[in-house]
Amino acid sequence: DAVNARVVAAFEAEGADVWYVQGFKEKTLAGLHDPDAYDQIFDVLDVWFDSGSTHAFVLRDRADGTADGIADVYMEGTDQHRGWFHSSLLQACGTLGRAPYRNVVTHGFTLDEKGMKMSKSLGNTVVPQEIIKDYGADILRLWVAQADYTVDQRIGKEILKGTADSYRRLRNTMRFMLGNLAGFEDAERVAVKEMPELEQWVLHRLAELDVEVRRGYAAFDFQGVFQKLFTFATTDLSAVFFDVRKDALYCDAANSLRRRSARTVLDLLFHRLTTWLAPILVFTMEDVWLSRFPGADSSVHLQDMPETPSDWLNPELAAKWVGLRAARRATIAALEVQRSAKVIGASLEAAPVVHVEDAALLAALKSVNFAELSITSAVQLTADPAPAEAFRLPEVPGVAVVFEMAPGEKCARCWQILPDVGTHSHPCTCARCNAALG
Ligand SMILES: [Zn+2]
Incomplete structure (x- = not known):
């Protein structure tokens, strides 16, 4: 000594x-x-021996009581495959008889927008602090999550604009949920079996995602987690569930089963999306969480990801809804043609005739409220052969749509065009809205 x-x-x-x-x-x-x-x-003792020995003094003698001297993760650039990762492996095999880490995460290097190495002399360096100043830290984190970090990644103004756009779309998803969950109470909850199929389908998707999100995080696959959640938020939620359910959420009576079911699912969605995205969008999800659950001790980062009941999985229903969504796409595209031509201003002005060749699909369409799904005031479903001029989408064979205007007057409350508008005690309303007004 x-x-x-x-x-x-x-x-x-x-x-x-x-x-x-x-x-x-x-x-x-x-x-x-x-x-x-x-x-x-x-x-001279090799420098790699020094770095390879770090586990011995960084981990072995930790006072936290849980450490067994094995690191959860070693993380460094791909150049360390033959460097630090390797020397650590050799050294620990000699002293511990095993690797000093449970996982090795290696990443590529960050290049400029054109794929050039960043250098001060080229003036193409992107400084994280400036991105944070211009966009906020969550955009930078989102850029990392969107990138395949296992290879070299690119960053620059145009790429960050795309990231900011993804961020805005996710933020809108969360904002829609927050708005439509105002005043939600447990007494409103509806049992899964009593919910409309649309809600049951969303729960099926949540059960699928639950597995994928957990598996993705466990494998450090942040890109996979983000892509799956982003696709879900944009194509399943914004384009279908929210789009279809706006009407019930805004116009149904507060105690309608349809509206209560939608709000029950929004609440289940809220708890999952916030906790699933919290590791990536740290500040935004906290913001969203506190908007709904304010309080000094409240934090999304103290929440576990909720367990998802396995009976939400419903592959049969999911298969049926593949067909329903395809028919919906064809119908909406047909109405879009009329909207572009200024024949109608909104899809609620239409009552299309949908010709369906496949008997099983026709039965599936008839088993749900397809007018509601396609956001029209009415719809006719028929097995009759479609006229040649009917609208068709090449990717949706066997479905053809003939446009027709919805008959009746526009309800001043829900904007659906229905024959009974004007026949109720509240002027200019449909039966549903008249009842909702009491
Ligand atoms: Zn109405």
Whole structure:
């Protein structure tokens, strides 16, 4: 200990090269040991041995009681495959008989928008602090999550604009849920079996995603997690569930089964989307969570991802809804043609005739409220052969749509065009709205 103390003091005062100064051995041992009984060693210990040994002093002696000296993750650039990861592996195999890590995460390097290496002389360096200043830290985090970090990634103004756009769309998804969950209470909840099929289908998708999200995070596949959630938020929620359910959420009576079912599912969605996205959109999800559950001790980051009941999985229903959504796409596309031509302003002005060749699909369409699904005021479903001029989508064979205007007057409350508008005690309303007004 006394010798070591002298070595340490000498290193601190004069640097490690003091070892090579003539007479260092004698000076260090003087009065403690006979210098002639010792050989001073001048071999160089490989720098990789040093870095490869870090687990021994960083992990082994941790005081947190849970550590077994094995790291959960070693993370570094791909250049460390033959460097740090490798020297750590060799060193730990010698001392522990196993790798010092459970996982190795390696990443590529960040290039500019054109795929060029960043350098000060080229002036193409993107500084994280500036991105944070311009866009906020969550955009930078989202960019990382969107990238395949296992290879080199690109960053620049145009790429960040795309990231900001994805962010805005997700934010809108959360905002829609927050708005439509205002005042939600447990008493409103509807059992899954009593919900319309649309809600049951959303729960099926949630059960699928639950598995995929957990598996993705466990494998450090942030890109996979984000892509699956983003696709779900945009194509399943915004384009279908929210789009279809706006009408019930805004216009149904507060106690309608349809509206209560939608709100029950929105609540289940809320708890999952916020906790699933919290590791990526740290600040935004906290913001969203606190908007609904304010309080000094409240935080989305203290929430576990909720367990998802396995009986939400419903592959039969999902298969049926593949067909329903295809027919919906064809119908909406047919109405879009009329909207572009200014024949109608909104799809609710239409009551299309949908010709369906496949008997099973026709039965499926008849088993749900297809007018509601296609956001029209009425729809006719028929097995009759479609006229040649009917609208068809090449990717949806066997479905043809003939446009017709919806008969009746426009309800001043829900904007559906229905024959009974104007026949109720509340003026200019349909039967549903009249009842909702009480
Ligand atoms: Zn109405």
